[in-house]
């Protein structure tokens with residue numbers, strides 16, 4: 680699904696955020712991306728979502744070279760990937776329902792499809808009672824559930840989450856991880872950058888560890904860190 684070959688990313692200020700990264704993520708996997716701040720996790724995610732281009736090497740998504748996608752193919756790529764961020768990024772003037780519906784409107788879905796699908800995904804994330812609430816009226820965990828609903832509403836093949844539990848307490852974080860696990864068990868590939876050591880150590884998923892722009896460890900059933 681994701682294939683990176685010798686990818687380096689050097690920003691215009693000369694910072695080398697990725698250094699010769701080669702990596703494959705297969706369909707259906709659940710992968711944690713760990714490493715200290717500045718290791719290059721977000722840069723890697725941005726290359727897959729085509730927010731940044733590699734300076735060297737090749738990045739493929741479903742066999743297609745991401746850097747070579749034509750203008751109209753970029754929205755197609757982004758539709759196949761649902762993004763979830765640490766800081767939620769909900770539209771503050773729209774309700775939970777409208778935030779999720781908006782993600783369908785921008786890809787041209789019809790009114791009837793939206794009316795059918797939005798309540799379904801909001802129920803899937805456990806928010807059927809809160810569909811009319813504004814983001815400011817929701818707890819952090821509930822806001823992140825809206826974000827997950829928004830990320831899955833167009834049936835993406837992959838979810839990329841960049842520190843999705845970074846602003847949440849441990850109990851709420853675990854509730855969300857259970858939700859991600861459920862989504863993954865239905866076949867959606869998940870790549871998650873995180874600093875949540877306990878979650879990574881408990882879930883026993885594949886762990887990719889980055890240090891200074893390189894993949895320094897790639898372990899099935901891995902832990903956050905081998906140092907105690």
Ligand SMILES: Nc1ncnc2c1ncn2[C@@H]1O[C@H](COP(=O)(O)OP(=O)(O)OP(=O)(O)O)[C@@H](O)[C@H]1O
Pocket residue numbers: 690691692694695696714715716717718719720721722723
């Ligand atoms: N747009 C940019 N321009 C210049 N340098 C950048 C840019 N984005 C990131 N960097 C630098 O690239 C390096 C890697 O940053 P990146 O955000 O990918 O790390 P990260 O592992 O995601 O960190 P964190 O865990 O703090 O989110 C850092 O040194 C950062 O300062």
